[in-house]
Amino acid sequence: MIEFTLNGRQVRTEAEADTPLLWVIRDEFDLKGTKYGCGVAMCGACTVHIDGNAYRSCSYMVGQVAGKSVTTIEALDNHPLQQAWIEEQVPQCGYCQSGQIMQAATLLEANPNPSEQDIVNHMSTNYCRCMAYVRIKKAIQRAAT
Numbered sequence: 001m002i003e004f005t006l007n008g009r010q011v012r013t014e015a016e017a018d019t020p021l022l023w024v025i026r027d028e029f030d031l032k033g034t035k036y037g038c039g040v041a042m043c044g045a046c047t048v049h050i051d052g053n054a055y056r057s058c059s060y061m062v063g064q065v066a067g068k069s070v071t072t073i074e075a076l077d078n079h080p081l082q083q084a085w086i087e088e089q090v091p092q093c094g095y096c097q098s099g100q101i102m103q104a105a106t107l108l109e110a111n112p113n114p115s116e117q118d119i120v121n122h123m124s125t126n127y128c129r130c131m132a133y134v135r136i137k138k139a140i141q142r143a144a145t
């Protein structure tokens with residue numbers, strides 16, 4: 001049995017330790033905001049926070065989160081980024097957006113007033129097939145102000 005904190009709540013799972021965290025979050029705890037894109041830690045759609053840092057849950061095994069704190073997009077309800085995303089009308093298909101917001105949240109946590117280049121650098125590992133990058137950047141700038 002593996003125990004960890006999920007969105008502030010102590011949880012336990014019987015999943016095998018080498019099960020990707022993504023599937024435990026989605027299938028066992030029914031938190032569907034975290035998405036499967038590539039499955040090989042390339043696209044960022046599955047980004048969650050583990051002890052406050054952004055990680056790819058498709059490639060992070062649930063056994064590695066024992067005793068740690070996992071945060072998913074569902075816990076960022078009413079986050080300034082969420083409002084900024086709405087105001088800038090960021091999503092097109094929307095599929096990658098929860099991962100984008102989770103990635104952006106770690107930037108603002110570490111650097112509340114990032115430069116444009118800071119944003120580009122921090123977000124460069126999260127892909128958006130609709131090419132919403134300009135709106136993503138604007139939303140992060142809006143949330144930072």
Ligand code: FES
Pocket residue numbers: 035036037038039040041042043044045046047056057058059
């Ligand atoms: Fe995890 Fe693409 S699904 S990085």
